[in-house]
Amino acid sequence: MKFPGIEGHWVVLVVVVPLLCSFLCFVLGRFLRRVPFYLALGASGFASVASLAVFLSVIRHGPIRYFLGGWLPPWGIEYRVDGLNAFMLLLVSGVSLLVTIYSKDNVPAEIKGEVTSFYTVYILLVTGLLGIVVTGDVFNLYVFLEISSLAAYTLIAAAEGRALLASFNYVIMGTVAACFYLLGVGYLYIMTGSLNMADLARLLPSLYHNPVVAIALAFFVVGLAIKVALFPLHTWLPDAYAYAPSTTSVIIASLMGKVGLYVLIRLLFSLFDPRYLLQDLPVLPMLSWLGAMAIIMGSLFALSQLDFKRMLAYSSVAQIGYVVLGVGMANSIALTGALLHVINHAVMKGGLFMAAGAIIQTTGKRQITDFHYLHRRMPFTMAALLLGALSMVGIPPTCGFFSKWYLILGAVKKGNLLFVGVILISSLLNALYFFRVLEYVFFKPLSEGSIKRREAPTTMLVPTLVMGGAVLLLGLGNQWVVSIVLKRALEVISWR
Amino acid sequence: MEVISSWRPLGAVLVSIGAFFLILATGEKRPNLREAWSVGAAIVKFLLVFSLRYPVLEGKIVECRLFPIAPGADLLLRVDSFGLLFGLVASFLWIFTTFYSIGYMRGLAAANQTRYFACFALALSATIGVAFSGNLITFYIFYEILTISTYPLVIHKETEEALRAGRKYLTYTLTAGVFLLFSIALTQYLAGTTGFKAGGFLDGVASPKVLTLLFVTFMIGCGTKAAIMPLHSWLPTAMIAPTPVSALLHAVAVVKAGVFGCVRILGYVFGPELLRQLGLIVPLGLVTSATIIVASVFALSADNLKRRLAFSTISQLSYIILGVALFTPDSFKGGLLHIPFHAFMKITLFFCAGAIYVTTHKENVSELDGIGKAMPLTLGAFAIGAFGMVGVPPICGYLSKWYLCVGTVEAHKPLFLGVYLSSALLNAAYFLPIVYNGFFKGEGGPVKEASPFMVISLLITAAGAFVLGIFPDFLLKVSRIASYAMTEVLGG
Numbered sequence: 006m007k008f009p010g011i012e013g014h015w016v017v018l019v020v021v022v023p024l025l026c027s028f029l030c031f032v033l034g035r036f037l038r039r040v041p042f043y044l045a046l047g048a049s050g051f052a053s054v055a056s057l058a059v060f061l062s063v064i065r066h067g068p069i070r071y072f073l074g075g076w077l078p079p080w081g082i083e084y085r086v087d088g089l090n091a092f093m094l095l096l097v098s099g100v101s102l103l104v105t106i107y108s109k110d111n112v113p114a115e116i117k118g119e120v121t122s123f124y125t126v127y128i129l130l131v132t133g134l135l136g137i138v139v140t141g142d143v144f145n146l147y148v149f150l151e152i153s154s155l156a157a158y159t160l161i162a163a164a165e166g167r168a169l170l171a172s173f174n175y176v177i178m179g180t181v182a183a184c185f186y187l188l189g190v191g192y193l194y195i196m197t198g199s200l201n202m203a204d205l206a207r208l209l210p211s212l213y214h215n216p217v218v219a220i221a222l223a224f225f226v227v228g229l230a231i232k233v234a235l236f237p238l239h240t241w242l243p244d245a246y247a248y249a250p251s252t253t254s255v256i257i258a259s260l261m262g263k264v265g266l267y268v269l270i271r272l273l274f275s276l277f278d279p280r281y282l283l284q285d286l287p288v289l290p291m292l293s294w295l296g297a298m299a300i301i302m303g304s305l306f307a308l309s310q311l312d313f314k315r316m317l318a319y320s321s322v323a324q325i326g327y328v329v330l331g332v333g334m335a336n337s338i339a340l341t342g343a344l345l346h347v348i349n350h351a352v353m354k355g356g357l358f359m360a361a362g363a364i365i366q367t368t369g370k371r372q373i374t375d376f377h378y379l380h381r382r383m384p385f386t387m388a389a390l391l392l393g394a395l396s397m398v399g400i401p402p403t404c405g406f407f408s409k410w411y412l413i414l415g416a417v418k419k420g421n422l423l424f425v426g427v428i429l430i431s432s433l434l435n436a437l438y439f440f441r442v443l444e445y446v447f448f449k450p451l452s453e454g455s456i457k458r459r460e461a462p463t464t465m466l467v468p469t470l471v472m473g474g475a476v477l478l479l480g481l482g483n484q485w486v487v488s489i490v491l492k493r494a495l496e497v498i499s500w501r
Numbered sequence: 502m503e504v505i506s507s508w509r510p511l512g513a514v515l516v517s518i519g520a521f522f523l524i525l526a527t528g529e530k531r532p533n534l535r536e537a538w539s540v541g542a543a544i545v546k547f548l549l550v551f552s553l554r555y556p557v558l559e560g561k562i563v564e565c566r567l568f569p570i571a572p573g574a575d576l577l578l579r580v581d582s583f584g585l586l587f588g589l590v591a592s593f594l595w596i597f598t599t600f601y602s603i604g605y606m607r608g609l610a611a612a613n614q615t616r617y618f619a620c621f622a623l624a625l626s627a628t629i630g631v632a633f634s635g636n637l638i639t640f641y642i643f644y645e646i647l648t649i650s651t652y653p654l655v656i657h658k659e660t661e662e663a664l665r666a667g668r669k670y671l672t673y674t675l676t677a678g679v680f681l682l683f684s685i686a687l688t689q690y691l692a693g694t695t696g697f698k699a700g701g702f703l704d705g706v707a708s709p710k711v712l713t714l715l716f717v718t719f720m721i722g723c724g725t726k727a728a729i730m731p732l733h734s735w736l737p738t739a740m741i742a743p744t745p746v747s748a749l750l751h752a753v754a755v756v757k758a759g760v761f762g763c764v765r766i767l768g769y770v771f772g773p774e775l776l777r778q779l780g781l782i783v784p785l786g787l788v789t790s791a792t793i794i795v796a797s798v799f800a801l802s803a804d805n806l807k808r809r810l811a812f813s814t815i816s817q818l819s820y821i822i823l824g825v826a827l828f829t830p831d832s833f834k835g836g837l838l839h840i841p842f843h844a845f846m847k848i849t850l851f852f853c854a855g856a857i858y859v860t861t862h863k864e865n866v867s868e869l870d871g872i873g874k875a876m877p878l879t880l881g882a883f884a885i886g887a888f889g890m891v892g893v894p895p896i897c898g899y900l901s902k903w904y905l906c907v908g909t910v911e912a913h914k915p916l917f918l919g920v921y922l923s924s925a926l927l928n929a930a931y932f933l934p935i936v937y938n939g940f941f942k943g944e945g946g947p948v949k950e951a952s953p954f955m956v957i958s959l960l961i962t963a964a965g966a967f968v969l970g971i972f973p974d975f976l977l978k979v980s981r982i983a984s985y986a987m988t989e990v991l992g993g
Contacts, residue, residue: 338572341572395649398675400645400646400648400649401641401642401645401646402570402642402646406645407570407571410571410682410686411572413682413683413686414572414686414689414690417686417687417689417690418690425683425686429679429682429683430679432675432679433675433676433679436671436675440668440671444664444667447653448653448656448659448664448667449659449664450659481568481570483570483571484568484569484570484571484572487572488569
């Protein structure tokens with residue numbers, strides 16, 4: 006076979022370089038205290054550049070296939086980037102770059118003990134997420150899934166205290182999920198003798214009559230439902246998001262779930278046929294109902310939270326429901342909404358968790374009812390929080406509105422008024438709990454004492470503001486996102 | 502119809518967004534500079550809107566197509582005669598409200614004035630955006646921005662009562678927004694477009710049942726801001742806001758944006774023909790008639806002056822919708838004319854209520870005996886507004902009411918004529934005692950008017966109400982513009 010030129014190697018470098026950085030961090034961090042942060046910055050910065058290169062190449066020239074070590078599938082591992090994972094790659098690396106900047110002042114403040122091990126694992130987490138996205142091999146995907154999950158357990162536990170229990174909960178649930186996924190892979194391997202996604206897509210249709218395929222699919226879906234915290238399998242999520250260190254919260258809240266959703270979409274739409282998923286084993290209708298339930302239940306749970314980060318966590322349960330609902334409805338406009346919401350939610354929830362972290366670091370406040378007049382103390386952070394909150398409620402022209410708009414149009418097209426109702430009612434529920442926060446932050450003065458202006462450190466403020474600005478830009482530019490960024494992705498998942 | 506493209510509609514929207522940021526950046530430390538931004542933006546905005554009058558009166562449509570914002574829809578500003586009418590009124594009155602606000606907020610030494618002026622500027626951007634929207638998506642975007650930007654103004658006092666009122670306001674308006682969003686989605690699905698078209702574009706796209714459902718959800722969506730009963734109760738509660746807010750937003754911009762939306766839905770989405778076929782005109786007429794009468798009765802029993810004005814607003818807003826919904830040439834024109842006319846009269850009344858409050862801290866009707874002796878100019882202006890509301894010539898209210906009444910006769914609907922006439926009597930019953938008691942009863946102290954900022958503003962708006970009654974085409978050419986809009990929708 007022809008070995009690709011240097012530009013062809015970006016696909017593998019995007020994973021390899023962060024992986025090496027992680028090891029380097031562990032070794033060098035022992036001697037040089039400042040190195041871990043810069044290695045993390047370098048790793049995510051490099052990944053961003055490489056992702057951009059890959060993304061542009063995919064947009065211009067179509068899918069990239071890369072065979073590790075020159076071994077062809079089904080023996081070797083294939084990295085395959087098409088429209089669907091190209092934009093995910095860009096999202097993951099871009100957001101992780103911002104989170105890394107955010108971590109500079111946050112990690113030393115919140116992590117007791119040395120930061121070297123934190124950053125080592127942090128870079129591993131990013132590596133795992135990037136690996137999941139680029140790989141075209143279901144077993145390799147399992148390996149990266151485990152790398153990222155194990156890293157996430159560790160990063161959550163880094164906060165100590167209640168985070169330990171939260172992390173343990175997550176370990177149990179996450180391990181069950183990983184087992185399910187692995188069992189699914191095993192069954193498919195027994196049936197087809199291949200682990201390569203493209204191969205599987207070719208081989209599976211002739212095996213649809215075989216119940217083993219159905220069982221494999223069921224394992225996949227349930228395993229991933231746990232990983233993405235789809236209601237009612239979401240129980241690990243609220244504590245994990247709420248008690249993790251702020252940096253960890255931001256990255257797992259904005260990226261982990263999204264990557265899980267990507268895997269779900271990839272497996273359903275690249276491996277299987279629509280007829281199979283709609284009729285033989287009606288996974289998609291089931292997912293849409295679960296998504297609808299998640300939207301309502303997540304919002305209701307969020308309503309009763311007083312801890313800001315916990316509230317955001319339950320709101321994530323609801324937002325994951327939006328994406329799953331869009332995937333389940335499976336018409337082109339709903340799928341556009343689902344993919345758009347993956348991007349939008351990563352940005353708005355990332356921004357909100359960043360703001361939450363900044364509040365905790367500068368004021369030590371976690372309870373919404375202690376947020377009196379925070380806009381006087383940290384006006385810029387609160388401006389970002391305002392934009393994020395409005396976007397969660399779905400007020401145009403913030404980006405949250407437009408993904409909901411696609412989902413509503415998709416539900417109308419599907420002819421399911423109940424789903425339309427669910428999406429609309431949930432924005433009212435979102436309004437209920439987000440405006441409660443805004444009321445405290447902007448309109449409830451402290452009864453005594455004056456408030457001095459004291460913003461979060463610049464390294465935390467800037468990424469937060471970037472996220473807040475992106476909420477507006479992604480909203481106003483949503484048609485460019487759809488026509489440029491998502492066009493190729495939609496070609497991949499709109500069925501032949 | 503000739504379409505010309507121009508940046509001016511966009512400029513008119515953006516100028517107060519610019520002011521929003523400048524006001525925030527200037528802050529509490531330099532109040533004079535901060536207010537200069539407001540005044541400057543108000544004047545520039547008005548001039549930009551005013552300049553659009555010429556092409557529109559020549560029968561052209563001014564368009565500013567920006568970029569795609571949603572599947573199958575652009576962010577589109579499109580100024581037709583009806584949009585211009587609303588834009589002119591809102592931007593013209595903003596100038597005086599700004600001056601009045603300066604007097605009012607400084608007179609009360611209110612806190613958070615930066616936020617107040619900033620949100621006011623943003624609300625005006627949204628209002629002009631609503632007026633100039635070329636399709637339902639653009640309309641919805643500005644409509645929601647209007648909701649959000651007025652929320653901080655409603656709860657300006659930050660007391661528990663104000664926050665409760667704010668929650669009620671948001672509950673009503675956001676729920677209405679959800680209904681509106683649903684309707685727009687259904688429209689997009691059924692018709693494949695959301696662009697406003699004089700005479701409507703929904704004919705034949707779906708079964709009558711579906712269209713009726715769509716009409717109801719649309720009316721809930723826009724009717725909440727227009728305070729059609731039983732969706733009105735946010736408005737009296739929102740009177741906790743500072744008086745200039747009640748004056749411009751709760752008599753002109755926000756509620757009229759709701760009315761504007763209703764008229765757009767009636768005349769530019771459904772259209773007269775379709776509504777007649779569906780048999781929806783009479784039901785809507787009955788609901789609005791009930792609103793007119795019941796709100797007037799409520800106004801009779803309200804002792805708080807602003808609350809009384811709020812109920813009067815509720816009743817007057819339904820005048821407009823009823824007039825438009827009858828779709829005869831005179832009723833339609835009367836309905837449209839009532840938008841500027843009611844705006845001038847009601848803003849005067851609110852300005853007077855605010856001036857009295859700032860000077861004497863009295864806000865109940867029962868406390869106002871003899872107030873005319875202490876504040877003759879203010880109560881004089883109030884009297885002009887009140888007589889106008891009753892329909893006494895030559896103050897402008899009589900003119901729109903005349904058209905509205907003639908319209909009911911043209912439509913052969915004597916019941917609605919009765920509604921308009923009995924409401925005029927009720928108006929007299931709840932407004933005139935205030936004027937009478939103020940001038941002729943009780944002990945008046947020494948003459949002590951509010952600050953000149955406020956008095957001059959309210960005198961100008963009162964004079965405006967007077968002049969418009971005699972020369973309806975004075976300066977703003979509202980009558981000609983309304984005739985144009987009528988011809989467009991009713992087709993000559």
